Amino acid sequence: MRKPTYTGSMWRVVAALSATMLGFAPCAQADDVTPSIFTLSGFGTLGVTHSSLGTADFIGTAFEPNGAGHSRNYDFTGDSKLGVQLTGQFTQQLSAVVQVVSQHQYDNSFTPYVQWANLKYAFTPDFSVRVGRIEVPTFLDSDYRDVGYAIPWIRVPAELYNSQPYANSDGADLTYRFHVGEAANTIKLLYGQSSFYVRPNFKAQVHGITAAFDTIEYQAFTARFGVLHANIKFSILPKEPATAYTMALGYDPGPWFVQAELARVTVNQITPGYLAGYVSAGYRINKFTPFISYAQSYSLGHSIVLPNMNFGQKDASCGVRWDFRKNMDLKVQYDHVWLPANSTGMFTDLQPTFRPGSGTNVLSVALDFVF
């Protein structure tokens, strides 16, 4: 039984996180006397996860090679991450953003990568075009899923969010916002290409990503509809069409919130296709926000040519967020995860003793910060 050790790179991450919090947090109060062209911001999470299932690993994002359970009793890799962003506002119309993120990846490293790097030209405040590496906002929280401070939970519901594993696209997008009465309606069109590694030496190329999203915001209501199409090429296999239809609804009047998403995501021949979604609600009591969620992915049973035994997963969770100081929160979350009889779900590092259809109880603690 091999137990991967994480001492080296984990300590580097811990050191980087500590340095960030000690070094940057106190001077986060920007000096507004001389507005600068450039703004430096950042976010990060230090998290630890324990999973009761010893025959496989519970992971936070799609292609981590190991996590909590079999490999590590207490896992720091799944939720810990650090992101740094530099924006430049050159003229009222022209701006640029570069964002670099370090998190646990397919190759078991925390090698930083460029998540976004794009130029934006705003013809008007309501009509803009971007060129470069741009986020693919497939789901409601996709584009800030790594910013723990911006989401109510420790991590976005994997049952939905991991069904679309690439977060950025090299290409262009166009955003147009208009108002109907007091409702703001934002339309986004995106075209580009991307790639991602399933594991070392197994790369997927994503061609011709074409997507349209419509977001309606009216007072405390948010509704969002999206459609995304792309062609994915996995090593020697022919190109296969991938399609996602998504919808999201949210209501957040302040003292409480409720949010739900539903999507149909298919990748021909590669996955059985999923109908996935979640519903989550929380209630704010001063600095505490307790929440409950239920998430599920349901297999559509399409034929597949690759060995893929993820035929769905369910997750009932509860937890609390504590905004204990400015720009920081502490979260505790309990997840009960279980699988349909023939499914391996999203577990990884499956051991010979792993039984499809089993489940686990996961306890996680995370410290989120922004600067």
Added chain:
Amino acid sequence: MHFTHTWIKAGLVALMLGWFSQPSMAELVVVVSAKSPLAALNEHQVADIFLGRTSDFPSGGEAVPIDQAEDSASRAEFYLKTTGKSPAQLKAYWSKLIFTGSGQPPREVASTAEVKKALNAVLNSIGYIDKSELDSSVKVVLLLH
């Protein structure tokens, strides 16, 4: 049964304490330059401008929101009354926009005097100040109770 009731009562009291212990201060007013043609706005219109959901006033013309200092009591109260959001919720809201490169929060100035100065420097600016600090350089477009 008796224990259950005690716990429910304790829970309700805790919730009510949570609810009513929100900061409550003096009256705030949403203001523009005295020279601005703008007449009146409602809370939702003001909220949309300060949350970056609209870049124009309902009557037309670009709106430039001006924030008070991040830790000021006026700022916390203003957002609680117009958007229902606490300072932490607001920070989370802006984090979503900042880290996707899709928006930056309003420009921030240090004091009420600076707000008035900003409003008169750029005529389509909009800010909020304590009612007691009103003077002839600015005019009220919304009174926040």
